[in-house]
Amino acid sequence: MLELRIAGRDFGQPVLGEIFATIKRGDRICLLGPSGIGKTTLLNAIAGLDKMVPGDAVIGRDKLRVGYLFQEHRLLPWRTLNANLRLVGASEGEAENLLSQVGLSGYGQYLPDQLSLGMARRAALARCLAVKPDLLLLDEPFASLDPVMAGGLKTLIAGILDSQPDMAMICVTHDGADAEILANRLWYLDGRPARLQWDDVVGEPGLIDGLLGRLRGLDSAGS
Numbered sequence: 001m002l003e004l005r006i007a008g009r010d011f012g013q014p015v016l017g018e019i020f021a022t023i024k025r026g027d028r029i030c031l032l033g034p035s036g037i038g039k040t041t042l043l044n045a046i047a048g049l050d051k052m053v054p055g056d057a058v059i060g061r062d063k064l065r066v067g068y069l070f071q072e073h074r075l076l077p078w079r080t081l082n083a084n085l086r087l088v089g090a091s092e093g094e095a096e097n098l099l100s101q102v103g104l105s106g107y108g109q110y111l112p113d114q115l116s117l118g119m120a121r122r123a124a125l126a127r128c129l130a131v132k133p134d135l136l137l138l139d140e141p142f143a144s145l146d147p148v149m150a151g152g153l154k155t156l157i158a159g160i161l162d163s164q165p166d167m168a169m170i171c172v173t174h175d176g177a178d179a180e181i182l183a184n185r186l187w188y189l190d191g192r193p194a195r196l197q198w199d200d201v202v203g204e205p206g207l208i209d210g211l212l213g214r215l216r217g218l219d220s221a222g223s
């Protein structure tokens, strides 16, 4: 469905090196890597938000609908949640259903700033789903949430993925354990410039433990 042939990206100094990968329908990828290595830069390139990465570096994107959950909610603060969803094409009924799907039934008339961080992130997720995405990009969706909120959002996202088996997902996270719940594939980005050091399928018994063990080894080597 999508083929990455990214030649690289630098901001005065090299950040991303060559990134080659194929993303298929139903792929649920957790993207891990050290802080500041280029994970958001890679998501932006895949989403087509980085004009310095040529369009032909991401083959197939023009045929896909992409939903992108940024680190900040990026909802329009002067519009209600319903209006934010309507702006991306949801009907009145769809907006209500989407809010209910993310646990925000009855909050349609609220403004984004009247919500907690966790609620605003759920509202932003509803906006991603409103575009009926073929590819869902999640940039650290659980960051800054308390463990209960984070756990609830993880269960919610896992349920959405289960109900939409054809949708692909790439989720940036710092917590390898998220992959156990969400992923069937792991990417590990590292190096200067950064490349995909691993692109492993999750699913065989014990494989995820092995990958997480390797991660822990890398963490302690770096500390």
Ligand SMILES: Nc1ncnc2c1ncn2[C@@H]1O[C@H](COP(=O)(O)OP(=O)(O)OP(=O)(O)O)[C@@H](O)[C@H]1O
Pocket (backbone or CB within 6 Å): 011, 015, 033, 034, 035, 036, 037, 038, 039, 040, 041, 042
């Ligand atoms: N617009 C920009 N201008 C200059 N440098 C940038 C820009 N965007 C990113 N960078 C640099 O590129 C590098 C990678 O940033 P990026 O945000 O992609 O990392 P990350 O892996 O997502 O980090 P984190 O895990 O901390 O969120 C960093 O050194 C950052 O300073």
